[in-house]
Amino acid sequence: MSKSVQPIDVFARDLPRETRDAVLSSVMTRVAGRKAKLEEDYGDPDALRRLAGEVKQHTLEHLDEYLEQAEAALLKNGAKVHFASTAEDAREQVLAILNENGSKRVVKSKSMVTEEIHLNDYLEKNGVECVETDLGEFIIQIDEDTPSHIVQPIIHKNRRQVAESFEEHGLGEYNDDPQTITRRARKHLREKYLQSDAGMTGANFVSAESGRLVVVTNEGNARFGMAANGLHIALVGIEKVVPRDKDLGLFLNLLGRSATAQQLTVYTQFIKGPRSAEQPSGPEQMHVIFLDNGRSKVLASKERDILRCIRCGACLNVCPVYRQTSGHGYRAVYGGPVGAVLSPLLAGDDFPKYADLPKASSLCGACNEVCPVNIPIPELLLRLRSRANQEGIKSAGSPPMAPFAKLATSPKLWRTAMTASKAMNHLPITMMPVKPLQAWLKIRTLPKWSGGEFRRWMKERGRN
């Protein structure tokens, strides 16, 4: 492997054309939709992004207090609260709750955190059927695949591949019409809901003030999972807490628009506790498991800002590296720019295994600019790169970025480059102003240069 080629590049090179095309066309639509929606509704959404970032940062830095508050509120509402240190603990707790209730059939709505702890396999091994109900996740499950995007798990598949899977799994003859596929899934999964005896969800947010768990879906699958059976288990990362109900408004407005260009996701559930006494459908028991699994270590690190993430997927969509590789290139549950920071950190002692991921970035700054909670992802990537260097971890492909960094940190040089920046959108690779980038860019593409934000970031960085 040549010096500036990383494992992710090899993955990208070998990625079938069909997959790359599927990813690319999907992310392009999402990028355009997100931008249009935010601009139409807010003009410049920057003030809101910064505010949301500050609220989340504050919460993280007071997480000890907010966790206590959230727990107390949930208990008051009649929910049961558990804490799990590791993935293994969480899996065991889920199984124990199911066993206590004699539950053998679980319907699950999309949740990255259950992916993170590899819950499905574990439950299956222990005699519990666990069915994914989000259409994309369901397809992932029958294909024994893994999601390649936080919001759109099957972004790497086209309709023909989905139709083949349906045929193979006895869900009807080959038909690649998305509507037919969706109706078949509706029918199949409806039976699963009605036979289920427990529903599992994650949570997008938890209000410490009221204990309300917020769960959003477009398909209505989380709602169905919480209407068709009597037991609700929510597995929630400890970083999902926000201070007040008021803040839910802030985050919901940003999440829908950033993830799917919607003002609000179709079904936004505010769940305080078990169903009310008069309600004939839904869980009589609600269990919330707060999961650490490495998060407290991330909280202790200088890269704690990454825990602000609300999993909107916007940074994946704009990332030139993600676009070439899909999420699978990152070899971890969380891919894209957020994953390049989070996955090595969550890996704990296995950090060296993922130490190359922070290098899978052109540091173009696009991820920071779209992030609804304003996470300085490029800065965090640089920190992790230097951590890998300090720890003497050898992994392939660190592009020699020093001249680029010099350019970026010198206001005068940078301003000059900025003036010429529009031209960079049209420059052939060989004319890129920074030498090492030329070689590196042969196998990558930069997103359209928009400038400005990145410079501010570098300036702030210089101050710290």
Add this chain to the structure above:
Amino acid sequence: MKNDEDTVKLAVKEALLGLGERAVLPEYDSALLLSARHKGSEQDGWTEFAENFSAVSGKPMQEVTDLVEFLKEGGFGKGYCDPELKQAVGEVLVEAGLQVSYEFDHQRVDDYVFGITKASGVIAESGTVILNDEDTVDRLAALAPWVHVAVLTDQKKVFANIPQAIENLGGSSNVIWVTGPSKTADIEGILIEGVHGPGVQICLRIGEGK
């Protein structure tokens, strides 16, 4: 069951020990969150709701006769109606020749093509219907049928915007905001309506003070 409460809480406490000054909670006016499209008091709340609800493929209605016509035209011949809406809605449908049941049988949820239940409010700014556990006679009745009709009877429950609706979440253990029919774009980004929940979402406004 093993509960790691102390371990997790201690780990979080310790993680924060080294922090110097901790970030303060910024105070902000929720007016910041309002969409530039939001008309606020310039327009009556229902009209704004109706526009925004239509924009997300919802169907706003103000007359039971419109509902009758829609159900008949669509061939949605039988369904369920909350007994409390029997007089105002159910009987009108029956008179028009539609089959209406006032009991929702969990054993045959797929037999109901439409489900008529009460709305707990609407949000004008986002075109959202609010349902809560107290007003929704049965969660499944509002979810399983292909057509869901949420009936708004209390005109005071037209909330101007999202912050106002959040302030009024109330004590219900379960509140759900429904902004259009159930949908997905999982396959090649192509929009399909009616995944697990209703493919048609109606909001019917009836009663005094419309």
